[in-house]
Amino acid sequence: xxxxxxxxxxxxxxxxxxxxxxxLVLAGGLSAIVFIAGIFVFITREGAGFVFDRFDFRxxxxxxxxxxTSSHNPTYGALALIAGTASVTGLAMVVSVPxxxxxAIYIGEFATGRVRETLKVLVELLAAIPSVxxxxxxxxxxxxxxxxxxxxxxxxxVLNSGVILGLMAAPIMTTIAEDALKAVPDTYREAxxxxxxxxxxxxxxxxxxxxxxxxxxxxxxxxxxxxxETMAVLMASGHSINLPTSPFDSVRALTATIAAELGETAxxxxxxxxxxxxxxxxxxxxxxxxxxxxxxxxxxQRKHRRRGxxxxxxxxx
Amino acid sequence: xxxxxxxxxxxxxxxxxxDLAIGYHGKPALTGVTLQVPxxxxxxxxxxxxxxxxxxLRAINRxxxxxxxxxxxxxxxxxxxxxxxxxxxxxLRQRIGVVxxxxxxxxxxxxxxxxxxxxxxxxxxxxxxxxxxxxCLRRAALWDEVKDRxxxxxxxxxxxxxxxxxxxxxxSQDPSxxxxxxxxxxxxxxxxxxxxxxLAELKSEMTIVLVxxxxxxxxxLASRTAFFLTGELVEVTETETMFEGGAQDPRxxxxxxxxxx
Numbered sequence: 001x002x003x004x005x006x007x008x009x010x011x012x013x014x015x016x017x018x019x020x021x022x023x024l025v026l027a028g029g030l031s032a033i034v035f036i037a038g039i040f041v042f043i044t045r046e047g048a049g050f051v052f053d054r055f056d057f058r059x060x061x062x063x064x065x066x067x068x069t070s071s072h073n074p075t076y077g078a079l080a081l082i083a084g085t086a087s088v089t090g091l092a093m094v095v096s097v098p099x100x101x102x103x104a105i106y107i108g109e110f111a112t113g114r115v116r117e118t119l120k121v122l123v124e125l126l127a128a129i130p131s132v133x134x135x136x137x138x139x140x141x142x143x144x145x146x147x148x149x150x151x152x153x154x155x156x157x158v159l160n161s162g163v164i165l166g167l168m169a170a171p172i173m174t175t176i177a178e179d180a181l182k183a184v185p186d187t188y189r190e191a192x193x194x195x196x197x198x199x200x201x202x203x204x205x206x207x208x209x210x211x212x213x214x215x216x217x218x219x220x221x222x223x224x225x226x227x228x229e230t231m232a233v234l235m236a237s238g239h240s241i242n243l244p245t246s247p248f249d250s251v252r253a254l255t256a257t258i259a260a261e262l263g264e265t266a267x268x269x270x271x272x273x274x275x276x277x278x279x280x281x282x283x284x285x286x287x288x289x290x291x292x293x294x295x296x297x298x299x300x301q302r303k304h305r306r307r308g309x310x311x312x313x314x315x316x317x
Numbered sequence: 318x319x320x321x322x323x324x325x326x327x328x329x330x331x332x333x334x335x336d337l338a339i340g341y342h343g344k345p346a347l348t349g350v351t352l353q354v355p356x357x358x359x360x361x362x363x364x365x366x367x368x369x370x371x372x373x374l375r376a377i378n379r380x381x382x383x384x385x386x387x388x389x390x391x392x393x394x395x396x397x398x399x400x401x402x403x404x405x406x407x408x409l410r411q412r413i414g415v416v417x418x419x420x421x422x423x424x425x426x427x428x429x430x431x432x433x434x435x436x437x438x439x440x441x442x443x444x445x446x447x448x449x450x451x452x453c454l455r456r457a458a459l460w461d462e463v464k465d466r467x468x469x470x471x472x473x474x475x476x477x478x479x480x481x482x483x484x485x486x487x488x489s490q491d492p493s494x495x496x497x498x499x500x501x502x503x504x505x506x507x508x509x510x511x512x513x514x515x516l517a518e519l520k521s522e523m524t525i526v527l528v529x530x531x532x533x534x535x536x537x538l539a540s541r542t543a544f545f546l547t548g549e550l551v552e553v554t555e556t557e558t559m560f561e562g563g564a565q566d567p568r569x570x571x572x573x574x575x576x577x578x
Contacts, residue, residue, distance in 0.1 A: 112385070113385075184424075187417070187419070187421045188421065188423055188424065190380075190383075190417070190421075191415075191417065191421040191423060191483070192423065192433070193380075193383055193410070194378060194380065194410055194413075194415040194417075195410065195411065195414075195415075195433065195434050195437070195486070195487075195490055196407045196408065196409075196410035196411030196412075196434070196437065196490065197407070197433075197437050198407055201437055205425075205433060205436075205437070206423055206424075206425070206433075209424065209425065210423075210424040
């Protein structure tokens with residue numbers, strides 16, 4: 001007589017599938033960590049030689065002289081590159097924060113029905129425009145426009161790339177900011193409106209404070225995007241090493257420097273290592289920005305949901 | 318203790334509803350409601366789910382303006398004036414306090430929750446706001462529990478406390494009408510009794526419409542009670558009469574005796 005397992009012990013197909021899926025998603029999750037760690041190890045290893053042999057902290061962060069190809073006295077001062085990236089990103093935020101916040105508030109709080117749906121699709125479409133196209137716009141439209149309007153000799157500068165980058169970052173920031181507004185429960189809006197608050201008062205006094213963390217996170221992710229953007233900045237910034245003193249100065253960004261120079265260097269040379277150190281610096285900064293954004297998002301979630309998240313399925317015995 | 322039904326001038330009524338019908342996207346939710354609520358009365362509304370009680374409240378403070386697909390016909394007069402003739406519906410809503418079934422502590426501090434309405438109307442002075450906040454929290458029987466943590470988040474209070482916060486917030490509007498929609502759903506019985514005591518006191522200052530899922534609550538508080546059933550007003554009767562078997566309609570008697578619903 002064949003032994004039939006008791007129903008309480010019989011593991012059926014559903015049980016095995018559940019098991020397999022748990023292992024698969026665990027592998028997926030771990031692989032993300034492995035890749036990030038792998039990237040970090042790689043760029044650190046490539047830059048390590050330079051850091052130990054040649055790296056001079058004061059020169060790197062204090063000198064604007066980036067002349068790695070000089071035959072008799074190569075210098076590796078990244079200050080101008082950092083200033084270039086920072087000035088372009090800063091201007092981009094000045095452009096994109098009001099636009100994206102306004103767009104998110106309109107889509108999330110004021111627009112209704114078809115207008116709202118259409119706008120959402122359009123904004124998401126804008127976010128999908130490749131950065132080289134934005135660079136092209138900077139080069140062929142913004143450049144002559146700036147020369148004409150401001151009467152300056154060169155139109156490829158902080159202003160050009162800042163505006164381009166701002167327009168690039170705005171759709172993503174709008175989408176994230178709108179998600180943050182949507183996460184605010186409608187009961188809050190209804191309660192405030194029932195008190196006689198106008199739509200704008202509801203937005204200003206209730207919705208925006210409630211969504212504040214998500215909005216900060218949206219801005220930070222926009223900053224991260226600006227910091228890491230390469231192609232559009234390379235094309236629109238003028239790509240000349242400069243400590244900018246006005247928006248009409250051409251600058252060069254960290255990312256653009258790596259993109260433009262890495263192909264010209266001999267692997268293992270000082271120049272090669274220096275570019276990887278720029279990469280490490282970029283990695284750390286964007287990591288810090290994304291981490292900060294994440295902290296803000298979590299802070300925002302805690303505010304609305306008193307009860308904790310549903311606990312994840314416990315591992316099977 | 319039932320008030321005599323006043324038949325007098327218009328101004329004696331806080332709310333007059335005539336032939337009110339409400340629908341959503343063309344589907345009727347409430348039809349043919351005609352009733353009057355005298356000033357300074359607690360007016361009870363009972364009835365099972367989907368009988369149109371909440372829709373009725375929403376028509377009074379013109380929430381239909383912000384509810385997609387909600388259609389209202391007939392007339393609702395507040396203090397003698399048709400609510401649809403108010404060119405500024407926000408001003409109408411300021412005169413009407415609303416308490417929702419589930420407490421909504423706004424994600425602001427306790428202080429800011431209660432000060433919000435006054436601030437919206439332009440009160441800026443801290444001293445004035447302090448007075449308003451304390452008075453309203455005291456009247457909602459919440460002051461003693463929160464006076465030491467007015468700057469913590471209102472949305473983190475317990476359900477019963479949040480509901481009293483909501484009532485304090487409604488009182489801060491200095492309303493002439495208070496609409497309560499099944500306020501005790503998420504509130505423990507002890508807190509419910511405390512809120513009921515508060516309501517009984519407030520009656521001298523404002524008109525209260527109490528929609529309730531607890532028929533005994535209507536009996537304890539309301540001088541007259543309306544029975545809504547599947548989108549229809551069955552009757553409006555003196556509460557005591559209704560509960561002592563004197564209802565005009567057998568369905569009402571069956572409902573208050575707990576035979577259905």
